[in-house]
Amino acid sequence: MTAGPRVLRRRLLLVLFFLSVLGVFLAPLPVATAAEADDTATAMRLADLLRSARTVVSRNQDLINDPAVGDKGLSGEKVLEDALALHQERTGEDPRDSDPQSREGRLLRAQMQSIVEVMSEHQATINAKDVGFKGFIPAVFARLVNERFADKVGEEARVKVTAPERLVRNRKARPDQWEISVIEDEFAQADWPKGEPFSEVTEENGNEAFRILVPEYYTASCLSCHGEPAGEVDITGYPKEGGQEGDLGAAISITLFK
Numbered sequence: 001m002t003a004g005p006r007v008l009r010r011r012l013l014l015v016l017f018f019l020s021v022l023g024v025f026l027a028p029l030p031v032a033t034a035a036e037a038d039d040t041a042t043a044m045r046l047a048d049l050l051r052s053a054r055t056v057v058s059r060n061q062d063l064i065n066d067p068a069v070g071d072k073g074l075s076g077e078k079v080l081e082d083a084l085a086l087h088q089e090r091t092g093e094d095p096r097d098s099d100p101q102s103r104e105g106r107l108l109r110a111q112m113q114s115i116v117e118v119m120s121e122h123q124a125t126i127n128a129k130d131v132g133f134k135g136f137i138p139a140v141f142a143r144l145v146n147e148r149f150a151d152k153v154g155e156e157a158r159v160k161v162t163a164p165e166r167l168v169r170n171r172k173a174r175p176d177q178w179e180i181s182v183i184e185d186e187f188a189q190a191d192w193p194k195g196e197p198f199s200e201v202t203e204e205n206g207n208e209a210f211r212i213l214v215p216e217y218y219t220a221s222c223l224s225c226h227g228e229p230a231g232e233v234d235i236t237g238y239p240k241e242g243g244q245e246g247d248l249g250a251a252i253s254i255t256l257f258k
């Protein structure tokens with residue numbers, strides 16, 4: 001199947017982003033293309049940092065839900081420190097190195113502050129003794145971080161974790177029409193490169209905006225809640241979806257307003 005113009009444009013932007021990460025500089029680009037490449041870089045860094053922090057919470061689920069342990073040692077500062085270390089391991093970058101006066105630097109710092117604040121505000125729940133399942137799961141953590149991030153940055157940017165409509169458990173995570181079209185028309189296609197995001201400049205609430213959707217796939221750790229048998233109630237009280245490892249399970253949606 002021949003790739004369409006917007007798919008080819010998206011792939012060009014991703015190539016430009018990865019070249020910039022590697023320190024490869026090209027001849028001056030058209031203004032629109034250069035701006036979109038910068039937007040792609042910023043959005044992917046926000047997505048990667050959120051993923052890293054969520055992974056830290058995921059890896060500590062047994063500890064969080066241990067009724068015999070009080071203080072879990074998972075302060076906001078500790079979780080951010082572990083998330084930054086994981087992010088640096090995965091990408092080779094440290095978000096703290098970004099220029100604090102730049103838009104990217106401001107957004108990354110707002111996200112880091114949001115991670116610390118959400119963890120700090122839920123210490124009583126996390127550290128409760130004689131209580132097993134706390135309900136402080138990675139999906140809840142990510143939603144709370146994204147909501148706090150929105151409070152901090154206002155109309156400058158938005159980060160959201162969504163999913164194919166049939167998999168959405170929380171109404172706040174429902175995909176909008178743009179997200180639905182990307183999930184169904186791009187990610188659901190057999191020839192879509194696994195893990196590759198989709199981005200384009202579009203209109204959002206009457207304003208021009210850069211939007212990117214990053215697909216996420218079920219890993220083995222996801223299947224305790226989202227795997228088989230379909231319909232069985234999981235620890236959170238929801239029926240399992242019957243998913244398989246590698247299935248499309250979610251997507252990180254990022255909007256950068258112009």
